[in-house]
Amino acid sequence: MCSTLKITDVIVRDIRFPTSKDNIGTDAVHIDCDYSATYVSILTEDQNLNGFGLTFTIGKGNDLCCKSVEYFKSFIINRTIDEIEKNILSLWYQITDHSQLRWVGPHKGVVHLATAAFFNAIWDIISKYHHKPLWKYILDLHPEELINKLSFSYIDDVISADDALNIIEEKKKNLPNNLDELDSTLFPAYTTAAGWLGYSDEKMKILVNESLKKGWSHFKMKVGQDIERDIHRCNLIRDIIGNEKKLMVDSNQIWSVQESIDYINELKKFNILFYEEPTSTDDILGFRKIKDAHPDVNLATGEMIQNKIIFKQFIQNKSLDFCQIDSCRLASLNEIIPVLLISSKFDIPVVPHAGGVGLCEYVQHINIVNKFLCTNNNFFLCEYADSCWEHFENPSQIINGCYVTPLQSGYSVKIKDTSLNKFDFNTGEYWN
Numbered sequence: 001m002c003s004t005l006k007i008t009d010v011i012v013r014d015i016r017f018p019t020s021k022d023n024i025g026t027d028a029v030h031i032d033c034d035y036s037a038t039y040v041s042i043l044t045e046d047q048n049l050n051g052f053g054l055t056f057t058i059g060k061g062n063d064l065c066c067k068s069v070e071y072f073k074s075f076i077i078n079r080t081i082d083e084i085e086k087n088i089l090s091l092w093y094q095i096t097d098h099s100q101l102r103w104v105g106p107h108k109g110v111v112h113l114a115t116a117a118f119f120n121a122i123w124d125i126i127s128k129y130h131h132k133p134l135w136k137y138i139l140d141l142h143p144e145e146l147i148n149k150l151s152f153s154y155i156d157d158v159i160s161a162d163d164a165l166n167i168i169e170e171k172k173k174n175l176p177n178n179l180d181e182l183d184s185t186l187f188p189a190y191t192t193a194a195g196w197l198g199y200s201d202e203k204m205k206i207l208v209n210e211s212l213k214k215g216w217s218h219f220k221m222k223v224g225q226d227i228e229r230d231i232h233r234c235n236l237i238r239d240i241i242g243n244e245k246k247l248m249v250d251s252n253q254i255w256s257v258q259e260s261i262d263y264i265n266e267l268k269k270f271n272i273l274f275y276e277e278p279t280s281t282d283d284i285l286g287f288r289k290i291k292d293a294h295p296d297v298n299l300a301t302g303e304m305i306q307n308k309i310i311f312k313q314f315i316q317n318k319s320l321d322f323c324q325i326d327s328c329r330l331a332s333l334n335e336i337i338p339v340l341l342i343s344s345k346f347d348i349p350v351v352p353h354a355g356g357v358g359l360c361e362y363v364q365h366i367n368i369v370n371k372f373l374c375t376n377n378n379f380f381l382c383e384y385a386d387s388c389w390e391h392f393e394n395p396s397q398i399i400n401g402c403y404v405t406p407l408q409s410g411y412s413v414k415i416k417d418t419s420l421n422k423f424d425f426n427t428g429e430y431w432n
């Protein structure tokens with residue numbers, strides 16, 4: 001391996017897929033999603049070794065993320081991959097605590113989404129450089145080496161680097177000697193793709209029936225625009241899937257705390273596994289009030305929790321029951337793995353957010369890292385929605401409602417050139 005291999009350029013593209021045409025992704029607050037990616041390519045002196053990373057947005061604003069990534073480029077151009085791998089944490093701090101950019105964050109919003117795209121591309125190139133799928137690269141790292149790549153800033157009152165090291169070292173004792181044995185691991189998933197809010201009853205029935213035939217056992221449905229319609233749709237889906245299969249609902253933050261308490265009361269009879277994002281994603285105490293009003297229900301949240309500090313508070317305050325990290329909202333693995341470790345410490349199951357563009361491709365790696373390196377909880381589940389998979393060179397694979405372990409080296413989000421060229425918002429033929 002050539003230790004002097006240098007980064008020569010970083011290219012950012014604003015890619016938008018016109019998914020709003022088909023009502024894909026519609027929920028109580030997002031009614032016209034054009035699934036989009038801030039798509040970062042890291043080029044090196046070796047034309048066969050490039051890194052690709054993205055963050056997920058839903059249309060307008062994707063250009064803002066692209067612009068933010070432009071500010072990060074100079075931090076890696078002309079540096080070697082070895083150097084970046086060794087110093088990834090100080091690089092992460094240089095960007096997340098940038099003395100000027102932090103004013104438009106810090107650790108949240110557009111710059112943080114952009115940071116995710118940038119570091120997702122960096123983790124991709126590093127794992128490709130070692131010829132390993134990302135999950136395997138992480139599992140192969142010596143525990144101390146891994147800890148030195150993770151940020152514990154502002155969370156070390158709850159989990160220190162030493163605590164984290166202990167968790168990982170304990171988990172490592174139970175890893176198979178030969179990690180190739182994990183290649184055939186299947187990871188349980190649930191589908192969101194049948195229950196978008198913009199779908200008619202007929203369309204939802206057809207999709208739920210199709211999903212049952214494909215082996216799905218866990219279904220999530222969007223709710224929140226009208227409680228009578230929510231009840232009608234819950235009835236409809238329970239009629240098809242029966243009482244044994246699992247049903248979850250997601251209202252995407254539309255309810256107030258009191259509305260959440262009232263509407264959960266109405267929906268309880270449908271035996272809901274969890275209520276996702278009932279109210280504002282920032283309302284740690286509000287979530288707790290809902291839980292206190294309904295000690296018998298589970299709350300899930302995380303896809304819009306902006307950073308590890310808010311996760312720390314949600315988990316420590318017992319305001320959530322399922323931790324739904326997002327691979328593109330937290331600033332990549334440097335921040336995600338510490339959240340997995342806090343969840344492990346408090347024995348909270350992690351059920352990653354997925355769907356969109358590339359999220360399924362990302363979480364398939366994170367699930368394995370969590371299962372084999374972080375959690376001792378025995379509840380395993382991850383979201384899946386079959387949106388935009390056709391644009392990826394190696395899309396995630398599902399068998400019988402489970403993710404199949406990815407085996408190609410890297411972090412799995414290389415988009416096909418034909419899709420990039422067609423759907424580039426600035427130059428693509430679709431938009432121009």
Ligand SMILES: [Mg+2]
Pocket residue numbers: 250252276277303
């Ligand atoms: Mg959701």
